[in-house]
Amino acid sequence: MDHAFLDAIDSFIAAxxxxxxxxxxxxxxxxxxxxxxxxxxxxxxxxxxxILEKLRAERERRNLPPEDAA
Structure with missing residues (x-):
């Protein structure tokens, strides 16, 4: 399993x-x-x-900090 991938999704869910x-x-x-x-x-x-690109775009659209800055 790619833990970094799941962590990015979890970070988006939390944000x-x-x-x-x-x-x-x-x-x-x-x-x-x-x-x-x-x-x-x-x-x-x-x-x-x-998926990672869509997460990035959604963060930007919602004015959330980038995942690495969260």
Whole structure:
């Protein structure tokens, strides 16, 4: 499991107060994404980078600090 990837998602959840389901919908169109990742599920590398980019864009859109500054 990629702990840094899950940490980035957890940081976004904490910063926004959104549910895991809503974050999954926003970044991947899949409300079961985050629980699946927590249970050891994987995503393709290109999907991972798209998700990270969507997290970055959502942080910017919501005027939140970048993940590394959070």
């Amino acid at each position: 926004t107060g959104l549910s895991e389901h809503r974050v999954g919908i926003i970044v991947a169109g899949n409300g079961r994404l985050v629980p699946r990742l927590r249970n050891g599920g994987r995503v393709w590398p290109d999907t991972k980078w798209r």
